[in-house]
């Protein structure tokens with residue numbers, strides 16, 4: 001290991017994305033080239049660098065840095081160069097000269113301890129002096145933290161995120177227990193934290209490591225939809241992660257329980273372990289549903305005449321189940337209305353809304369996603385909001401979002417109706433119920449045969465299966481066969497019957513292709529020309545490819561590349577931005593892939609005025625890139641509901657191409673035309689539920705392209721991914737005891 005000491009003479013190259021820098025250093029008796037991760041190092045600084053010499057075929061001998069320490073320059077000339085180098089925003093070379101002329105070697109001391117003295121210099125106000133001091137301090141401390149973290153192998157992006165979270169506490173936190181990074185910093189995995197821990201020299205058998213691994217496994221399983229894991233399964237998965245044999249888990253479990261991180265409970269006779277937050281949420285949901293159900297409510301009488309009048313108005317006759325739903329809505333505190341496509345859920349809902357309106361009851365409508373809310377507004381003719389907006393989201397990171405509406409400031413309404421309840425996960429249901437006071441009626445509408453929510457829990461099914469909440473199942477299909485084979489086939493799939501693939505219908509088509517490359521070719525022809533022509537569309541807008549997987553030739557990632565190439569090819573008029581491995585181009589169809597509660601949006605009028613604005617873009621929201629600005633480093637996206645959002649380049653990990661999306665991501669959305677590739681894959685994934693959900697997303701046409709054997713297998717495969725959730729048991733505990 002070589003060690004050099006000297007003053008930075010010149011910055012030859014700097015990569016702003018990762019902090020990689022090439023600079024020259026004047027040592028006592030030489031001038032050297034030094035290369036490596038040296039974020040923010042500036043001309044004039046005094047550095048001590050350690051590393052190995054390497055020989056570059058063009059630039060010759062250079063020191064490759066592995067460790068660097070920096071000292072602020074202490075000679076007036078070096079100080080002047082440092083200040084004048086642009087290191088501190090607002091100070092250029094001439095101001096730097098003035099400052100150093102006045103304070104000489106004491107310049108940095110003055111900036112740090114008596115910044116107001118800077119205002120003695122002409123051209124510097126007191127406010128500016130304060131600003132200089134703040135920036136000087138922040139930049140120095142940030143830079144040192146970043147350099148420290150990069151030595152542990154963290155990228156600049158993560159290092160900056162970590163600094164943003166902990167500031168100067170970073171050193172203590174990382175050296176003592178780097179595993180907290182995996183909990184606090186989005187994107188830092190247990191593995192990354194484990195690597196840092198190893199470099200720091202933390203024992204593989206340390207308590208921190210064990211506890212972090214257990215929590216990590218529980219969090220990871222929440223991403224798979226579980227709110228808990230059985231003890232044995234948790235031990236198995238944690239052992240895999242730790243790679244060492246651990247004999248005593250009880251000690252770690254006890255510590256985690258004592259610290260309030262986990263709860264150990266018996267569910268259906270088995271010892272199960274929950275992250276405390278999920279346990280609390282499920283218990284809360286059950287208790288609140290009990291209160292909402294049992295509170296004594298103003299009873300709204302109704303007459304048969306009234307219902308007949310609505311039937312006349314709508315020109316239909318409600319079936320028994322629909323009538324049941326309507327009358328129970330008027331009398332019960334909580335109600336679930338469930339049914340497949342075309343079974344009259346919306347029609348029933350409209351009757352219910354009408355009856356409440358006539359009774360001057362305030363009814364609020366909401367749905368879990370922007371698209372579902374938009375659709376609810378269209379079908380009911382009344383404003384429906386996303387649940388996030390209903391709860392007045394006020395920021396916070398994923399999993400820690402803050403809502404203005406809660407127990408202290410509840411939603412004011414007589415009736416709250418939630419559509420697409422199958423998409424409600426435990427967390428959102430918890431926040432919603434927290435903001436509802438007993439006395440407000442809550443009606444959940446949804447199709448229990450859709451895929452479960454992306455987030456953890458099995459809320460709708462658990463509520464229905466508990467048997468404690470009034471539930472009306474609508475079963476009759478009102479949409480006629482002649483009208484829609486999509487509906488008929490969806491119901492067939494749901495009851496395990498093979499569907500007709502002879503293309504004798506007006507809206508449901510099958511194209512037989514075996515080879516995945518031919519499937520891709522067919523999809524491209526369909527979307528580029530055949531379907532737009534057939535459906536009378538001007539472009540491919542409105543046609544959505546839904547596919548079961550992310551990976552593979554027919555997975556989302558590859559299909560998006562192919563479709564981008566064919567539908568929005570490179571052009572000299574279209575600016576592009578490569579982010580990691582993703583290439584974004586103006587005109588691309590894109591989707592937000594995580595919830596971001598802080599990003600701001602606006603809706604503009606045709607004349608360029610802001611007509612609405614707010615915060616939050618959510619997982620699954622779709623739009624189009626209208627502009628990529630390489631100077632401001634921003635991408636402008638216009639979402640389908642007219643919200644316009646600017647993404648900074650560094651926030652592009654939240655955006656993905658969306659010509660094709662997974663069926664999972666399509667939940668709650670509807671598209672005029674859906675194309676689905678049908679190909680062999682893992683049995684656990686390719687099940688009835690998935691096919692049903694994909695098909696019921698289409699309003700006008702469905703085209704399946706692929707192998708009919710696979711379609712048959714999916715219809716017969718009833719295996720759903722099992723989800724551990726305890727809401728059903730919690731409902732049973734609350735309702736049977738109270």
Ligand SMILES: Nc1ncnc2c1ncn2[C@@H]1O[C@H](COP(=O)(O)OP(=O)(O)OP(=O)(O)O)[C@@H](O)[C@H]1O
Nearest residue numbers: 316317318319340341342343344345346347478479
């Ligand atoms: N009792 C009824 N008699 C005759 N037609 C009905 C009846 N109820 C609903 N319909 C009609 O059936 C069609 C489907 O109803 P609706 O849209 O309410 O179902 P849905 O369950 O909301 O469907 P989806 O989930 O697909 O949106 C509509 O055209 C509606 O007018």
